[in-house]
Amino acid sequence: MSQSDKSRFDISTRLVYAGREPSNQYGFVNTPIYRGSTVLYKTMDDLVHGKAKYTYGTHGTPTIDSLTSAWTELSNAAGTVLVPSGLAAIAVALMSCLKAGDHLLVTDSVYRPTRHYCDGFLKRFGVETTYYDPLIGKDIEKLFKPNTTAVFTEAPGSQTFEVQDIPAIAEIAHRHGATVLMDNTWATPLFFPPHDNGVDIAIEAGTKYLSGASDLLLGMVSANERSWKDLHDTWDSMALCAGPEDVFLGLRGLRTMPLRLKEQGARALELARWLEKRPEVARVIHPGLESDPGHAIWKRDFKGSSGLFAIELQPGPISGVAAMLDNLELFGMGYSWGGFESLVIPFDCSSYRTATTWQAEGPMLRIQVGLESLDDLKSDLDAGLKRFAQHSR
Ligand SMILES: *Cc1c(COP(=O)(O)O)cnc(C)c1O
Numbered sequence: 001m002s003q004s005d006k007s008r009f010d011i012s013t014r015l016v017y018a019g020r021e022p023s024n025q026y027g028f029v030n031t032p033i034y035r036g037s038t039v040l041y042k043t044m045d046d047l048v049h050g051k052a053k054y055t056y057g058t059h060g061t062p063t064i065d066s067l068t069s070a071w072t073e074l075s076n077a078a079g080t081v082l083v084p085s086g087l088a089a090i091a092v093a094l095m096s097c098l099k100a101g102d103h104l105l106v107t108d109s110v111y112r113p114t115r116h117y118c119d120g121f122l123k124r125f126g127v128e129t130t131y132y133d134p135l136i137g138k139d140i141e142k143l144f145k146p147n148t149t150a151v152f153t154e155a156p157g158s159q160t161f162e163v164q165d166i167p168a169i170a171e172i173a174h175r176h177g178a179t180v181l182m183d184n185t186w187a188t189p190l191f192f193p194p195h196d197n198g199v200d201i202a203i204e205a206g207t208k209y210l211s212g213a214s215d216l217l218l219g220m221v222s223a224n225e226r227s228w229k230d231l232h233d234t235w236d237s238m239a240l241c242a243g244p245e246d247v248f249l250g251l252r253g254l255r256t257m258p259l260r261l262k263e264q265g266a267r268a269l270e271l272a273r274w275l276e277k278r279p280e281v282a283r284v285i286h287p288g289l290e291s292d293p294g295h296a297i298w299k300r301d302f303k304g305s306s307g308l309f310a311i312e313l314q315p316g317p318i319s320g321v322a323a324m325l326d327n328l329e330l331f332g333m334g335y336s337w338g339g340f341e342s343l344v345i346p347f348d349c350s351s352y353r354t355a356t357t358w359q360a361e362g363p364m365l366r367i368q369v370g371l372e373s374l375d376d377l378k379s380d381l382d383a384g385l386k387r388f389a390q391h392s393r
Pocket of ligand 1: 085158185
């Protein structure tokens with residue numbers, strides 16, 4: 001059965017079928033890994049008149065098409081390109097809609113390497129960036145200049161999880177003829193369908209939930225009709241092709257992504273509620289909590305929450321944080337997230353924000369909840385929080 005016949009089914013059903021055609025591969029369930037640069041043409045007519053479906057390794061393979069078509073279906077987009085990492089996805093997305101002399105608006109809560117890319121690379125190529133308060137909403141209109149051509153959003157924000165009013169920002173941006181981009185890595189299209197909410201170009205670090213296993217690096221960029229041609233042209237000119245094994249692993253991850261996301265989201269929310277009651281914790285930042293300032297917009301626009309959130313500890317010395325983190329048994333300390341293993345990482349974003357000031361009295365921690373038993377995770381954190389409190393006395 002072809003994909004279009006499945007459109008009436010729930011997305012979890014469609015993701016089981018999307019982007020694979022067993023009858024084209026001797027009945028084997030999964031699209032195999034196609035490796036290669038050269039593609040042989042049968043006749044000169046095929047070569048000269050562009051009749052061949054595949055022409056060269058950088059332009060696409062059946063493995064790549066499997067994932068791009070599935071991601072396009074999931075995202076309700078016009079098309080998707082794959083790149084070697086989430087940051088490469090951000091770079092190619094921005095390059096596809098900017099030129100020298102343009103002005104770009106970027107949320108102050110953006111993933112930090114995106115900021116580095118804007119302040120360094122884009123500046124060098126003559127693009128000026130202004131950062132805005134993620135809670136700005138409709139007031140973003142005041143920041144528009146005649147040469148503002150793009151708005152880069154991310155919701156919830158990296159590390160600090162502010163929820164932006166994406167539909168309101170998109171409406172204003174479109175009135176000014178600007179392209180709306182969104183880093184949608186936290187929610188994925190399962191919990192926030194970006195193009196249905198006014199986003200023109202959506203970025204996903206496949207490294208996180210598509211993998212679900214911390215075993216690959218991959219980026220997806222999907223676009224609506226308005227932005228698809230420019231995105232595809234930019235991607236094609238840069239030959240930013242993703243590795244075949246990573247794409248294959250991404251396809252494998254896609255089939256179980258709805259299940260993992262739902263489970264990790266439920267665990268994270270339960271752990272967040274448990275942490276809210278701890279005396280060592282000053283604040284839990286998770287948009288799924290009723291106490292969170294972004295909860296109302298999250299509830300209006302999002303279909304779920306994933307497994308990443310932050311906490312602010314009570315004021316205490318860094319030695320207390322080290323005593324807590326160095327001796328955890330189950331939570332690993334490391335960047336990235338979305339895998340099956342729980343992680344915790346300390347962060348301090350007060351030093352590099354420019355449009356807003358981050359207010360925190362105590363140390364901040366970002367927590368990624370994996371698939372371990374919640375009771376085991378709680379007792380690991382319980383012991384860690386007690387070590388922190390001991391050092392703070
Ligand atoms: C990890 C991450 C990225 C970058 O993904 P990589 O594959 O590690 O380059 C981009 N945006 C967000 C929000 C991320 O968490």
